[in-house]
Amino acid sequence: xxxxxxxxxxxxxxxxxxxxxxxxxxxxxYTEKANWYDIFQxxxxxxxxxxxxxxxxxxxxxxxxxxxxxxxxxxxxEMAKEANKARKAIERYDEIKLAFVKEVKExxxxxxxxxxxxxxxxxxxEQEVIYQDLKANPDKIPPLKDRKTxxxxxxxxxxxxxxxxxxxxxxxxxxxxxxxxxxxFNEA
Amino acid sequence: MAxxxxxxxxxxxxYPVLEEITGGAKNGYRTKSGDWxxxxxxxxxxxxxxxxxxxxxxxxxLNYGDFAKFLQAMPEYKEVFEExxxxxxxxxxxxxxxxxxxxxxxxxxxxxxxxxxxxFETEYIVMxxxxxxxxxxxxxxxxxxxxxxxxxxELQEKxxxxxxxxxxxxxxxxxxxxxxxxxxxxKLIGEI
Numbered sequence: 001x002x003x004x005x006x007x008x009x010x011x012x013x014x015x016x017x018x019x020x021x022x023x024x025x026x027x028x029x030y031t032e033k034a035n036w037y038d039i040f041q042x043x044x045x046x047x048x049x050x051x052x053x054x055x056x057x058x059x060x061x062x063x064x065x066x067x068x069x070x071x072x073x074x075x076x077x078e079m080a081k082e083a084n085k086a087r088k089a090i091e092r093y094d095e096i097k098l099a100f101v102k103e104v105k106e107x108x109x110x111x112x113x114x115x116x117x118x119x120x121x122x123x124x125x126e127q128e129v130i131y132q133d134l135k136a137n138p139d140k141i142p143p144l145k146d147r148k149t150x151x152x153x154x155x156x157x158x159x160x161x162x163x164x165x166x167x168x169x170x171x172x173x174x175x176x177x178x179x180x181x182x183x184x185f186n187e188a
Numbered sequence: 189m190a191x192x193x194x195x196x197x198x199x200x201x202x203y204p205v206l207e208e209i210t211g212g213a214k215n216g217y218r219t220k221s222g223d224w225x226x227x228x229x230x231x232x233x234x235x236x237x238x239x240x241x242x243x244x245x246x247x248x249x250l251n252y253g254d255f256a257k258f259l260q261a262m263p264e265y266k267e268v269f270e271e272x273x274x275x276x277x278x279x280x281x282x283x284x285x286x287x288x289x290x291x292x293x294x295x296x297x298x299x300x301x302x303x304x305x306x307x308f309e310t311e312y313i314v315m316x317x318x319x320x321x322x323x324x325x326x327x328x329x330x331x332x333x334x335x336x337x338x339x340x341x342e343l344q345e346k347x348x349x350x351x352x353x354x355x356x357x358x359x360x361x362x363x364x365x366x367x368x369x370x371x372x373x374x375k376l377i378g379e380i
Binding site for chain 1: 197198201202204205208209210211212214215218219220221222223226227228229230239240241242243245254255257258261262265268269271272275276278279282283285286289290292293296297
């Protein structure tokens with residue numbers, strides 16, 4: 001079985017939240033601004049109108065229309081006002097959302113270029129402490145690897161019978177602990 | 189050549205306005221309510237896989253499930269999400285109001301000035317003021333309309349009863365002219 005990557009609890013929770021509000025793990029949690037053009041689009045592809053803006057009402061066709069049917073002017077003005085309100089709110093929403101997704105990717109995700117569809121394990125609090133320690137001090141990893149090799153050699157040189165089990169136990173336990181630590185970085 | 193349909197000046201002016209805010213002549217000037225899913229999604233790939241990159245967030249969602257867990261672990265993002273839901277709410281309400289106003293407007297225009305059964309993609313002729321006066325007079329007056337229809341039948345019967353020879357042409361002429369005039373008027377309001 002392939003080794004699973006490990007992620008922090010924060011990253012795991014961020015996946016769950018981002019899943020519904022970005023393109024999800026399949027498309028690298030991608031997000032972009034709203035497509036105004038498509039807001040009234042049907043699934044069959046026809047566009048059921050567009051959001052008008054107050055400037056539109058100065059166009060010739062609207063001016064002519066209002067001249068002959070002035071009672072509709074306030075309605076279309078109100079529509080343009082509401083459309084403007086919606087546009088502003090969505091622009092603000094997009095702005096906040098894009099910034100949020102960017103920040104999460106930069107600060108919470110360990111590797112933003114990973115295949116997010118791959119399976120992962122969530123680190124326990126204890127593992128997280130070790131992980132952060134090793135991440136902050138990468139020079140601790142080579143000695144751990146050396147110690148691992150040393151322990152493996154020592155264990156191989158020991159008698160394998162049942163009577164010697166108590167002798168092997170402390171070495172085995174240390175080796176397991178080192179392997180668990182190295183696994184967090186896919187180094188074991 | 190097929191007869192072109194006749195429309196009022198108001199209908200002619202309503203078309204370009206409706207074209208912008210509805211699905212246009214091609215789609216019978218139908219409207220569709222605002223849709224976040226469409227606004228934040230696109231087709232990609234040869235199999236038309238739909239990529240969605242945002243969904244409307246409601247304030248209550250922040251207290252449940254994934255959001256609640258996430259915000260508990262990272263409370264620094266709570267304000268961000270609260271602001272996002274606030275903006276979503278403003279936008280959603282504005283779009284709903286826009287849709288409501290638009291629906292009423294389009295319905296009103298369609299019921300008053302537009303023949304809802306017409307094929308809007310066909311060519312048309314705009315009625316003259318005189319024709320429009322006849323049209324509005326007949327539309328609001330059922331009695332007159334029925335009288336005209338009855339007169340048209342009467343004239344047709346009379347014409348059938350008259351001799352068809354050349355000598356009788358002057359006899360038929362006034363009846364024919366009256367029938368033509370009535371037919372023209374009835375056509376204006378789509379009764380024949």
